[in-house]
Amino acid sequence: MKQTTIGGNKRKAANILSFVGLLIIFIAYMFPFLMVVINSLKQKRDIIKSPFSWLYTIKGLSFDNFVNAFTQMDFLNAFKNSLIVTVSATVLVTLLAAMLAYYIVRHNNGISRLTFALMVASMIIPFQAIMIPLVSIYGGTLNILNHRITLIFMHTGFSMAMSVFMFHGFIKGNVPIALEEAAYIDGCTHSQTFFKIVLPLLKPIISTMVILNSMAFWNDFLLPSLVLTDKKLLTLPLSTYSFYGTYSADYGTIMAGLLLCVLPILILYVVLQKQIIGGVVAGAVK
Amino acid sequence: MRSKNGGKDFAMFALPGMFCFFAVVIIPFIYGVYLTLTDWNGVAKVKNFIGLKNFGSVMKDAGFWTSLLLTFKYVILVVVLVNILAFAIAYLLTRGMKGQNFFRAGFFTPNLIGGIVLGYIWQFVFSRVFVSIGESTGWKLFEASWLSDPSKAFAALVLVSVWQLSGYMILIYVAGFMGLSEDVMEAASIDGAAGWVKLKNIIMPLMMSSITICLFLTLSRAFMVYDVNLSLTGGAPYGTTEMAAMHVYEKAFTSRQFGVGQAEAFILFIIVACISGLQVYLTKRQEVEA
Numbered sequence: 001m002k003q004t005t006i007g008g009n010k011r012k013a014a015n016i017l018s019f020v021g022l023l024i025i026f027i028a029y030m031f032p033f034l035m036v037v038i039n040s041l042k043q044k045r046d047i048i049k050s051p052f053s054w055l056y057t058i059k060g061l062s063f064d065n066f067v068n069a070f071t072q073m074d075f076l077n078a079f080k081n082s083l084i085v086t087v088s089a090t091v092l093v094t095l096l097a098a099m100l101a102y103y104i105v106r107h108n109n110g111i112s113r114l115t116f117a118l119m120v121a122s123m124i125i126p127f128q129a130i131m132i133p134l135v136s137i138y139g140g141t142l143n144i145l146n147h148r149i150t151l152i153f154m155h156t157g158f159s160m161a162m163s164v165f166m167f168h169g170f171i172k173g174n175v176p177i178a179l180e181e182a183a184y185i186d187g188c189t190h191s192q193t194f195f196k197i198v199l200p201l202l203k204p205i206i207s208t209m210v211i212l213n214s215m216a217f218w219n220d221f222l223l224p225s226l227v228l229t230d231k232k233l234l235t236l237p238l239s240t241y242s243f244y245g246t247y248s249a250d251y252g253t254i255m256a257g258l259l260l261c262v263l264p265i266l267i268l269y270v271v272l273q274k275q276i277i278g279g280v281v282a283g284a285v286k
Numbered sequence: 287m288r289s290k291n292g293g294k295d296f297a298m299f300a301l302p303g304m305f306c307f308f309a310v311v312i313i314p315f316i317y318g319v320y321l322t323l324t325d326w327n328g329v330a331k332v333k334n335f336i337g338l339k340n341f342g343s344v345m346k347d348a349g350f351w352t353s354l355l356l357t358f359k360y361v362i363l364v365v366v367l368v369n370i371l372a373f374a375i376a377y378l379l380t381r382g383m384k385g386q387n388f389f390r391a392g393f394f395t396p397n398l399i400g401g402i403v404l405g406y407i408w409q410f411v412f413s414r415v416f417v418s419i420g421e422s423t424g425w426k427l428f429e430a431s432w433l434s435d436p437s438k439a440f441a442a443l444v445l446v447s448v449w450q451l452s453g454y455m456i457l458i459y460v461a462g463f464m465g466l467s468e469d470v471m472e473a474a475s476i477d478g479a480a481g482w483v484k485l486k487n488i489i490m491p492l493m494m495s496s497i498t499i500c501l502f503l504t505l506s507r508a509f510m511v512y513d514v515n516l517s518l519t520g521g522a523p524y525g526t527t528e529m530a531a532m533h534v535y536e537k538a539f540t541s542r543q544f545g546v547g548q549a550e551a552f553i554l555f556i557i558v559a560c561i562s563g564l565q566v567y568l569t570k571r572q573e574v575e576a
Contacts, residue, residue, distance in 0.1 A: 018378045019385075025375065026389055029449065032407045033395070035415050051415045093306075100303030103295065111296070115304055122311050124562065126510045128531050129555040130311065132538045132548045133318035136326070157310025160303055190295055219400030221513050222535075237400045241517070244406055251410065258403055265398045273391050280394075280454070281461050284499055 040065055040255040047251045069257035078239035085235060086217040089155035093163050094209055098202055101167030119161035135226055151227045159213050170205040211279035236261055322549040327542045340549040350550050353533040364447045364508040369500055372452045376459030394453040401513025408446045409518055436526035439519050443527055446514055455500045462496030491574045498569040502562055509558045530554050
């Protein structure tokens with residue numbers, strides 16, 4: 001609906017009005033973030049006195065809070081843990097789901113059909129319905145909790161159904177079987193065909209799935225909190241949680257800590273905004 | 287991929303993914319059904335089979351039903367508010383104004399951040415910033431922290447959830463509005479449809495598939511709210527804002543009644559599955575082709 005010159009004035013007024021309305025809602029939306037940024041540089045006394053501005057502070061502004069939060073949260077270590085878990089699980093689930101989906105599409109046998117049906121059905125099971133037996137099996141019988149690799153394995157398993165579903169739809173619609181047949185005639189093995197011919201064709205859906213899965217893994221709290229208790233292994237959301245528990249009265253440090261957590265994602269978002277928004281929409285609409 | 291060595295293909299392509307899925311989702315799910323029939327406390331080596339006794343305990347667990355009722359109230363409020371707000375904002379955003387992409391990206395920001403961090407940010411806003419506004423303006427509404435009053439703490443939880451979820455729904459509704467055919471819109475205008483009539487009779491039916499998705503997503507997310515609940519109110523004051531998912535967690539991992547906790551989780555799962563199934567069935571029937 002582009003603006004036309006006919007009846008332009010009324011249209012223009014309506015547009016300005018809705019722009020102003022949107023701007024007000026937008027500022028309200030951003031307000032909490034603004035508060036975090038402003039107060040992360042102030043000392044507790046000034047925050048309590050007036051949380052709104054940088055003016056009239058008694059103790060002035062400084063980066064002390066950030067230094068504090070950075071060391072108290074063991075930020076680098078938690079960041080590293082989150083990165084290892086997120087990257088490994090994302091790579092693993094993307095690859096395994098693409099392979100499984102490819103198998104299911106090309107082999108219409110009983111196992112394929114059963115697995116696919118189970119996966120689609122399982123997507124409505126909320127995590128809470130599985131967490132108790134999960135802890136009981138992996139913590140009790142197998143006793144392998146508190147390892148990074150266990151968490152990576154579980155992230156992979158939980159996002160498998162959704163990922164296979166997405167890859168399945170894409171392969172069915174966009175990967176012509178004739179291409180694979182040509183590859184076989186040229187002497188490719190099955191794995192060569194998959195990795196050299198099929199996988200490159202999956203690029204669009206791979207980028208969607210990488211975005212969706214890595215965001216979910218990076219921000220997940222409940223599953224990691226059940227798997228990891230060793231302080232050295234904590235991911236960012238977990239270390240934020242324990243950090244907050246200890247320093248909740250020290251507002252300045254808390255604000256700096258929260259900002260530190262958010263900053264890496266926001267920087268990535270500024271760079272990859274188009275891809276992230278596109279990925280999220282594609283993931284939801286299918 | 288059709289050939290003689292199908293077994294090798296299966297082992298290489300299908301098995302690893304299937305193994306992860308079965309080991310993490312299917313087996314625990316089935317084992318979970320068995321757990322509801324035992325008296326396991328999370329530590330003991332022996333699990334005694336006690337039949338349906340756990341479901342009897344669930345019936346008697348007043349805390350569970352209170353939290354379930356509260357969750358229903360919360361879900362209704364959140365689903366309605368999120369969808370109305372997101373629909374309206376998406377409508378305004380797709381009228382060809384400047385800065386559309388900037389707004390859209392901004393509204394989505396809360397979705398990039400985990401619920402734990404969001405809850406803490408808002409805890410600060412409610413307990414310090416709003417109170418400070420109350421002190422300097424004298425407004426009764428912000429006199430004391432919302433989080434220390436049961437009904438206001440509940441309102442705070444709803445507010446934060448609406449704020450958190452609406453950005454995502456805005457994206458989906460914007461995609462829906464952009465997909466509306468210009469021809470149909472123009473034809474409707476020429477035929478004299480405008481304002482409310484156009485919205486109700488032309489736009490809404492064509493937007494039904496977006497509405498189906500958004501209702502489904504908000505329903506399933508709101509029902510399972512945990513992170514924000516934990517970090518914003520933690521169930522306080524006095525457990526009055528404890529949602530069902532949090533109650534299940536407490537039952538199993540704090541009170542160590544794994545069987546009862548699992549039975550409650552199972553009931554919650556059945557309720558969510560039925561309601562979202564019904565919702566998808568009902569709204570899908572309303573979908574039309576342009």
